[in-house]
Amino acid sequence: MVEGEQGRAEARPHVWWRRRRVLSVGTSRWWTRRLLSAFLGAAGLFIVAVVIALVLNLVLMGTQPQYSWDDRLMRTSGLLGVDVLVLWTLLLLAWAAIGRWWWTVGLVLALVPLILTAALRKLDERQEPLYPADLAFLSEPGFLFSMVPPLLAVLVLLAVVVIIAAVGGGGEWMTGRRGRPRTRGKELLAVVAVRVVVLVVTGLLVVQMGRFNEDDNAWRHLYEERGAVWRPWSQQENYLSNSVVGGFLYNMPTAAMERPEGYSEEAMRDLAARWQTAADELNVGRDGSFADTNVVVVLSESFSDPTQVDGLDVPEDPIPLTRETMAGTTAGTMLATGIGGGTANAEFEVLTGEHLGLFAPQMVVPYQMLVPDFATYPSLVGTLRTAGHRAVAVHPYLAGMYKRPSVYDTFGFDEFVTEDDIRFTDRTDDNPYIDDAAAFDEVLAQIEESDAPLVTNLVTMQNHAQYGNKYDDVPDVGASDELRLGPSFDVALGDYVRGLEDSDAALRDFLDALEQSDEDTIVLFYGDHLPGIYADTLRRINGDLVMHSTPFFAWSNRGNEPVDAGVASSALLMPYLYDVADAPLPPYVALLRTFHERVGSVFQGQVVTPGGQTVAEEDLDPEQQRLLEDLRLVQYDVAVGDRYVTDEMWPGSTGQRD
Structure with a gap:
């Protein structure tokens, strides 16, 4: 062992x-x-x-x-x-x-x-x-x-x-x-x-x-x-x-704008003083106001004029009533920010007067990438709300698109009506979207029920994509024989044109109802973009300006005079509301008005004159260059800078009531 x-x-x-x-x-x-x-x-x-x-x-x-x-x-x-x-x-x-x-x-x-x-x-x-x-x-x-x-x-x-x-x-x-x-x-x-x-x-x-x-x-x-x-x-x-x-x-996130040369508090104070003087001169003889006047801003989804697109066979005018309205009031052609999309960008430009073309190119959707970062953001809504209007947004669709709840809260809306709580929900045939007529009925009901004057921002949905098999009865339209884009295109175009016909009739009924009302109402109407169904062939034939052109008009139920507003970007429509109301222009709106008249619109790296001619930025004369620089400075001051002169340039635009 x-x-x-x-x-x-x-x-x-x-x-x-x-x-x-x-x-x-x-x-x-x-x-x-x-x-x-x-x-x-x-x-x-x-x-x-x-x-x-x-x-x-x-x-x-x-x-x-x-x-x-x-x-x-x-x-x-x-x-x-x-x-x-x-x-x-x-x-x-x-x-x-x-x-x-x-x-x-x-x-x-x-x-x-x-x-x-x-x-x-x-x-x-x-x-x-x-x-x-x-x-x-x-x-x-x-x-x-x-x-x-x-x-x-x-x-x-x-x-x-x-x-x-x-x-x-x-x-x-x-x-x-x-x-x-x-x-x-x-x-x-x-x-x-x-x-x-x-x-x-x-x-x-x-x-x-x-x-x-x-x-x-x-x-x-x-x-x-x-x-x-x-x-x-x-x-x-x-x-x-x-x-x-x-x-x-x-296209990753970046600063909304580069700091313009010469930006400082002193420079902005001088700029505000100059435009206050310019506004005073423009306001001589303007004795109207928005007091006790309803303002309805209508973004009509994909509303455009297909008869202006070469290569389409559209025998009958699908928007005759809209065209008749435009002939008797302040109207023109709006340059849309996109094709087939960009609704929120058009809405942003109309309500703020700010140009996407002056932002950094990565700022593709300000509603998602810019506005929600602020507690308040200057807008037409804020201006009218400060003046005593009740502010209501109506969009008969999903609430969360483009962060609208947050954006509308920043703009100062008192109420946001979506497809979940709209009272009128009619749809035509197999169209999944609520009709324009129902959306207009909601606006009329809001006006009727509001004790205070109302500012309403309506974004319709009837003509939203997809196109094809929405309606039982569609007009006989299509591409011209030379193009031969195929039966699927003809079906989509037929659906789209039929939707325009319905929207045209609904708009006329809406304006007729306002004319019968005892309340004063002004309407700013515009299409946000052309439909996305147009093939590359049509885009090459027609060019960028035609493919980005939609109708717009400013109208009052108390009488109108025909005014040709020419070609204007969506950022430059706001002054025409003031014109129809004969209301004094704040300095910022005076800047927008003057810029459009003397320069034009910022569009795809160029300037488009009110007559529809394209001009390179470097070819602008010194006065035009100064106007463009002023516009850039003011936009930077609001979106990125210290807001030195927001209150002076656009009093009440942040919507803060006393």
Whole structure:
């Protein structure tokens, strides 16, 4: 026994050493396998990033028929590498967070059909690429699905499920990696530490992506080193020339405007004094007011004049009653901010008098990216509310679109009526949207019930996309025989024109009802944009000005005189309300009025005169340059600066009652 115990004791050091050696060899192999697996995983994600970058650029740039696929690829060849690095960083971040390679790839690849569908639909409907600000629409799934045909939505969702299951589940099944690997002890701590490091590093890089427009940003510098030349006047061209990912990053949040040269409190005080003097001169003989007068601002969804579009066969005028009204009052052509979309931008410009063209190009939707950051924001609503009007917004649709509840609260609206609480909900045939006639009935009821004069901002919905199979009876319209855009276009155009006919009749009934009223009412009416159904062929035939032109008029139920207001951007419609009311102009509105008369409208990096001629900014004469600079200074003072002269330029515009 003693000898045996002694022998085992002598053997223990040898056994202990052998076990230690085995553990050492096993740990070395474990680390080798881990490092090799990590390297192969990262390399695999790099290949996935290359594939996604190529697919995004080739598919989305395929919407530009003037370029062949290889030409499109060559245009961005120097930037595709940076796209790949961006996507690879995002993939590494996702892998570190999820911890499962196949499920990471499956989830990311499943996003590709969603992104492509949304981007292609937006390009088709609005001629705009996807922006970071569009992520806000994820909170409105009902709106998103309404913009996609049901069959397409089902197919896309099915593709998402199949990709996740096939790549994630199928990949793990084929490689025998079902379930999480059983890692314990020091090895587990090492794996967690590596994942945390990757998360931190890639997370910091992603944060820098969100700060793309800040000075000395590494990602932006990398794009520019590879040849990116930003084109703020055209976002489509921006994405086309600088890659899809680069264009998307360029539209990350940034300051609303660059600080204009010479901006200071003293300069703004001098500017306000000059425009007070100018307003006093313009107001000589103006003895009207908005007191005891209702003001109704009507944004008519997609309301336009298809008879002005070359290449369409529209035998009968769909808006004769509107045209008759325009002939007898102050009326003109409005330059819309977009095609097929941009409703909130037109609304913003009309109510504030501020030009999107003077903001930074990344400020694509001020309703989402600017106004909610303020407690108050100067607007026509605030001015009238301060004067004693009750302010009501009516939009017979989803409440949360474009952050309207927050925006309307900032503007000072007392009430917001949506599809959930509107009292009149008539719809025609299979049109899912509430009719314009019902929306006008809501406004009439609001006027009737309000003891105080009312300012109402109505955003209608009847003519919202989609077009096709909304109505049982549509007019016989279509593209001209030479164009042959196909039966689907003719069906969509027929639906659209039929909706215009209904809107035209509803508008006339609304104005007739106001004429029978004992209350004074002024109406500012405008279409926010053309429909998105017009093909690229029609856009090339007609040009940008025609494709952005909609009717507008200012009208009073106490009499009107015909005035040709010419061509004006939506930011310059407000002065015509004051003209119809014969009300004194505050200095800010006097600036808008004078700018339109002597310069024109800011539109796509150019100036469009009231006569419809385009002029480059550098070709303006010194007086016109001064007017443009004044406009820029005032807009900066409100949106970014210290609001040195807001109260002087536009008294009461923030809506604060005494």
